[in-house]
Amino acid sequence: METKLLLRDKESLFWTLVFPLLFIILFGLLYGDTVWEGMDIPAIAYVMPGILVMGLMVTGLMATAQNFALEREKGIYRRLSLTPLRPYGILGGQLLNRYLWIMVQMLILLAVGMLAFNVPVRGHFFWIWLVITLGALCFMSIGFLLAGMIRSASAANGITMVVYFLLLFLGGVFFPLDMMPGVLSTFAQALPSTLINDALREVMVVGTGIGEVWPQLLGAMGWALVSLFGAIKLFRWE
Numbered sequence: 001m002e003t004k005l006l007l008r009d010k011e012s013l014f015w016t017l018v019f020p021l022l023f024i025i026l027f028g029l030l031y032g033d034t035v036w037e038g039m040d041i042p043a044i045a046y047v048m049p050g051i052l053v054m055g056l057m058v059t060g061l062m063a064t065a066q067n068f069a070l071e072r073e074k075g076i077y078r079r080l081s082l083t084p085l086r087p088y089g090i091l092g093g094q095l096l097n098r099y100l101w102i103m104v105q106m107l108i109l110l111a112v113g114m115l116a117f118n119v120p121v122r123g124h125f126f127w128i129w130l131v132i133t134l135g136a137l138c139f140m141s142i143g144f145l146l147a148g149m150i151r152s153a154s155a156a157n158g159i160t161m162v163v164y165f166l167l168l169f170l171g172g173v174f175f176p177l178d179m180m181p182g183v184l185s186t187f188a189q190a191l192p193s194t195l196i197n198d199a200l201r202e203v204m205v206v207g208t209g210i211g212e213v214w215p216q217l218l219g220a221m222g223w224a225l226v227s228l229f230g231a232i233k234l235f236r237w238e
Helices: 002-008 010-031 043-073 076-080 087-117 125-149 153-170 182-189 192-206 214-233
Strands: none
Touching: 002 010, 002 043, 002 087, 010 043, 010 087, 043 076, 043 087, 043 125, 043 153, 043 192, 087 125, 087 214, 125 153, 125 192, 125 214, 153 182, 153 192, 192 214
16 A cells, blocks of 8 residues: 555655655766865765765655655545554554665665766675665654654645754765864764764775674664654554
8 A cells, every 4th residue: 555655656756766866966977086185985985875865864754754644634544543453553564665665766876876977885785785774764763753743744844854954964964074063063973864874884985894883873773763662652543
């Protein structure tokens, strides 16, 4: 059911599959083979993990919260409340469905980056998959938590956009955190976007193993568990 609903929603498909792809193409055309000072890799390779994180947040956080609030407002979950299905069953089904879409999204982004712009990937693909999977679960859990806190579909659009851009610009996705003021930089270090972005950049760009980024992954897992627990507690059928 969730797959059919998503396929019918052209706007969600655009944000999931096309929007992050436009950023790779844009940065690839802007920077090409440019190497930033002090780095031994192309600029596009440094930005690539941030674009993947941006895609994770678009689908996992923003689209999840907005679509969940919209489906609830349409009465879809009110009808499902008459069945034996429980809240964790609905959340589990949505998590699985959106995770599969995120995997499709990530494969497309990596394929375009590597084939069209020669983005070097130094890390093991299993570790990259593991970091992306944990990031997907983290952002989807936050999306469900926001959906439980938001009362209407119209409010969901504005609130999720604010949260998305805060995590995007404070998460070190497109510029280093050391460019921020001290207090703001310290706060940004604990954000899930920062944790996943740092872990993914270390694994992809530097080629380190999972043992080097376990603090970031542990922090992201904490965000995921707390958010998912809160989402179950705040779940409303209508």
